Amino acid sequence: xxDLALPGRLESALDHLAAYGLAALVDDATGSTTRxxxxxxxxxxxxxxxxxxxxxxxxxxAHATARAAEGSWLQASGVAGGxxxxxxxxxxxx
Numbered sequence: 798x799x800d801l802a803l804p805g806r807l808e809s810a811l812d813h814l815a816a817y818g819l820a821a822l823v824d825d826a827t828g829s830t831t832r833x834x835x836x837x838x839x840x841x842x843x844x845x846x847x848x849x850x851x852x853x854x855x856x857x858x859a860h861a862t863a864r865a866a867e868g869s870w871l872q873a874s875g876v877a878g879g880x881x882x883x884x885x886x887x888x889x890x891x
Contacts, residue, residue: 800834800844801853807841816843819857823848826856 803819805812813833820831823845831847845853864871873884 800846801850803843803845805843807835812843820845822860823853823856
C-alpha cells in the first residue's frame, strides 16, 4: 500500500486530530494498522499509510450511515426548556 496524502498544516491541531480520527476509524473497521506521519520535507506533508482510498471511502461511508440510522445515539432527542431538541444540538438552552 502507498501513503495517502492528506491535506493539512503541521501547526493545525484540527489536521492532526482529523488524521488520527480517520486512522482510528479504518483500524476499527478493518482490523488493520494504519499509520499517520508527517514528512521531513521543508514543507511537511501529512500522510496516512496502511490503507487505500477505496477502503477509506467505504469505512467513512459505513460509519456515517450507521450514525445516521434511526436508533443511533446521534439521533437521540430530549426536551430542553419545554421544547423537543436533539441532545447534541448547539441550540439547546438550559
